[in-house]
Amino acid sequence: MMQAGEGAMRAMVVKKWGEPFALEERPDPDPGPGEAVLKVRAAGVGLTLVTMRTGVFGGEAPRVMGHELGGDIVAVGEGVTNVKPGDRCAVYFYLNCGHCRWCHGGRETLCENHGGYVGVHVDGGYADYVVLPAGNFLPIPDALDYESAAIAADAVNTNWHCMRERAQITPHDDVLLIGAGGGVGVHGIQVAKAFGARVIAADISDEKLDYAKQWGADEVINVRAVDDIAEAARKLTDGKGVEASVDYVGAPETFGAAITALTKAGCAVVIGAKPGNVEVNPIDLLIGEKIVTGSRHSTRTELMETMEMMAKGAIRSAIGKRVHFTEVETLFEDLQAETLLGRGGLTYDD
Structure with missing residues (x-):
């Protein structure tokens, strides 16, 4: 050296x-x-x-x-x-x-x-x-x-700001974290749990999901083993959907799933970002009073x-x-x- x-x-x-x-x-x-x-x-x-x-x-x-x-x-x-x-x-x-x-x-x-x-x-x-x-x-x-x-x-601290100020997570919430096995995501699991939430972790491999479980995830979704991330999240919430979703990936397909997975008055937050556009149904946002937002550091x-x-x-x-x-x-x-x-x-x- x-x-x-x-x-x-x-x-x-x-x-x-x-x-x-x-x-x-x-x-x-x-x-x-x-x-x-x-x-x-x-x-x-x-x-x-x-x-x-x-x-x-x-x-x-x-x-x-x-x-x-x-x-x-x-x-x-x-x-x-x-x-x-x-x-x-x-x-x-x-x-x-x-x-x-x-x-x-x-x-x-x-x-x-x-x-x-x-x-x-x-x-x-x-x-x-x-x-x-x-x-x-x-x-x-x-x-x-x-x-x-x-x-x-x-x-x-990126998760702290996201979950307290943007998603405003509360103890009764089901929270979907997409990309939960990464360096920000595993800390997001802990922050969400600190607010009392039930955490559904989604990622690309069983290894990453096992790691997410080690850090407190309650349920997991292997995104490469399901056809629809949002539908998988709904099944884990008895069809209700999640009160909050955080997308650490920021690809059009992952953030689209984060939005679709929401229940009434749910909030989808994007932290990561990749090029591309996401289709949003304004009627769905209106009727369900759903929030789509970003969170920055x-x-x-x-x-x-x-x-x-x-x-x-x-x-x-x-x-x-x-x-x-x-x-x-x-x-x-x-x-x-x-x-x-x-x-x-x-x-x-x-």
Whole structure:
């Protein structure tokens, strides 16, 4: 394993969008005014990063990727008061302005002056250190480890926002999760269960569904073994349908099934997204007062709430495989092959 020289760090760099990672030595970062430097202790890897690396999210390469991060603040720039060296912090990866009507209104993911994402539009944390605006660092609760904080910063808080604010899940609900065996989905199972719901997990293989059961799914649907996902969900609810459905895949056929599976006053939420259009019957929405909506990441406050929930043991990080951050390419290969169960985890030197 390569060790960086004095005053230098290791970084996994995408030299051009679409290319594999390359290990490089770079100078240790110095914080500018309003910035802080984090020594990375743990990171998460999920399917969104595979999409990000294609270049579809924009941003310029070469780029150090990685946005699910936990670590220690080691330096701060002029004017920084919210963090100090020694603080344990997770990263909020949206680069928002903090002063538009959406940021002030508690919906900062809709920021009018959105500056992009950590690991896409600025360098991220698949490196020994990362420098970011100090406001993007949030404190990790004392009882929470670095890895869980890193996973909270996308895989868990995305579900927290989706299920509490968008789907508004309650204890009497049946909830269908499509893509439940993936890195976000298995955490969605836990969040839905924390709200008291009965969870129906749908995915492409028995292996993924067995994994979903391990994390609390009550019923499962192998989408490759049924002709109609929505009909299968209705059979598991005595013909009623589900009060909420969350589609982590976002393909036209999966989101169409998420909508069709709804009962009266049900809510279908899309988190993942793929190209294509979905046909919706407006009469069905009208008569049943059904809701079709999207859900985008979370606010800083929701990330802090998520970490507190994990610190109390209500939700646990589901890591399917761990490698050193210099071997991150192997996790991307697993994600592309659809063989990774749960989230990928990256380890760092002590």
